[in-house]
Amino acid sequence: MVSWIHPGLVICFGGLLIPFIPWRRVKLAYFLLLPIIGLGILISTSMGLFGTIPPWPEALHKWNVPFLQYTLDIVRINKMSILFAYVYVIAAFCMNIYALGVKNDWEHVAAMIYVGSALGAIFAGDLFTLFFCLEMMSWAPFFLILFRGTKKAMRAAVRYILWHHFSGVCILAGILLHAHQSGSIEFAPMPWGWETKYLGSHLMLLGFVINAATTPFHSWLSDTYSEASPSGSIYMTAFTTKTAIFCLITTFSGVPLLMWMGAIQAVFALFLAVLENDGRRLCSYHIISQIGYMVAGVGMGTEMGINGAASHALCHIIYNALLYMGAGCVLVVVGTAKFSELGGLYKYMPIAFWLYMIGGFSISGFPLFNGFISKTMTIEAAELIQRPIIYLLLEGATVGTFLHTGLKLPWNIWLQGREEPRPEIRAKLNDSAFNTPVHMLIGMGILAFLCIFMGVYPKILYNMLPYPVEFVPFTLTRVFSITQMFIFAFLGFWLLRKLVRGYPAYVIDTDWFVRIPGRQFLDFCNGSLLIFGSFLDKQVRKLTDMFILTICNPDIETRITPVNIGFGILISIMLFSIFLVLKL
């Protein structure tokens, strides 16, 4: 009997077959079928077909394989991983519907490998398997960005892979140090402290924090997601960062540093979002800001904090995919998502507007939308541990989120007080309300339904969370305070709406510190260092020529002048001293 079928493997290897199916309709049906098969496996797993899943933090272990002196625990099913897996495959299904119009089959393959490896990572029970899956996960988006086909996208793809190689190397170094010290490769809570003996944990945390796009290492996300192909970017919003949050929950829950990093990040990203002109970059800053809530929840480490982080990660996958789809369908239809070029699209794409608004209300945390049931849990966790500053930062971020995704973006793209879009945009649209491709609307529609369904019936999520939930989201105090806050945030927006209008510009982010000095270093290597190198080369060649001449032809000694000898000695001493310095 088969002990278990890995949905990640099914989706990953199933995806590889897509380009070889000759009939287009069959191909697309097969593409949609893959996440459904994954969902089927997960449902049968939760029904106990492959053994009952014990209560958190116990887990069901499958597929143990000996490797070196360790045993790889390739599959570890616990309450948290199965919950993440459910949301991953459901989101992947909606994303596949959205991506049906994509002509390039290899983009589908990359997306499926991405989803499959993400499932592999969350089911991993040991650090080596985790690392392997994370590495696979870093390559798939590289291709998703590359398939956009522009020069800018190509550069962004290279930057993406560089960031993720760096984080991958940190994680691997951390794993090796940890394994060397403790002799265990279990993917479990890591020891934490500031002493040097915890270097392995520090490195691993750094790697996860970069993957999760935590400030100050967040810039790769806004930089690269906005350059990916419209449907490719939808996949990217969901998996890399949420898997990193899963890793943080498993390994570093309760590290106070994370709580502060998360709370600061939640607000910091919003300042940059105010200045942003590109719709997809603005949504990227909101991924970063929302990740702040999750990282803060992980850092609090209380049961409610962890529950809040996990549930927010899952709700976030759903509404953020919806937001990105909204901005992405504008990009597909009119070829740009820049505020300075848009406005007045409502007449031509009203359904996309309303579906987007459901995502906008969800991310803001309006009552009866899914952001409300998860975000308030993290905020309440901050209140319960009596951290007023963290509370104020997180609550302030809620206001900013509503300001941008709920007001600024839809206003700039669909309204801006215009009845008609600009003539060059108008030329690309038919005179009807149905300019958006139907498959995109269906994908968005399912996600919008999920946003409202989870918001109205939070129990479906709460029952699956690792810790028992005593939290009641719909109290009068909470519903009233958050609604009043939004009503007045709208007033603030309306008064200053001229200031948030888009204009063509680029906002420098923290990656400036890597990109500009990095380029200067390259210039230095290409210029001054190369000249010095060739000079050195010439002198050494002269010196060797001289030695050879002296050795081969004793008569020649008359030709050697004292200046030559002096210079030769000087060069030898210099080389020797450089050698010594390097050696020591």
Place this chain on the structure above:
Amino acid sequence: MNMNKLRTYPKKLFWRLYFVCLVVSLILDFLWLYTSVFHYHFSFQYVPQFFAIFGLIGCVVLILIAKGMGFFIVVDEDYYQKK
């Protein structure tokens, strides 16, 4: 379905609803705060109209500070290509 109806957005209805909500929220906050309906965790949350002020000021301050930051961090669109 009447297509033209779908293509215009309910501006008037929205503004009317908005102002009704705004006024009602202000009144309810006073009413419920003094009849101890609310259960907050921090003392500053009990300041009358705290969330209204927080929402409005938060929004304005966010935009203004960001605009101030903009003098330093907003550059041409092809900044990295040029450099």
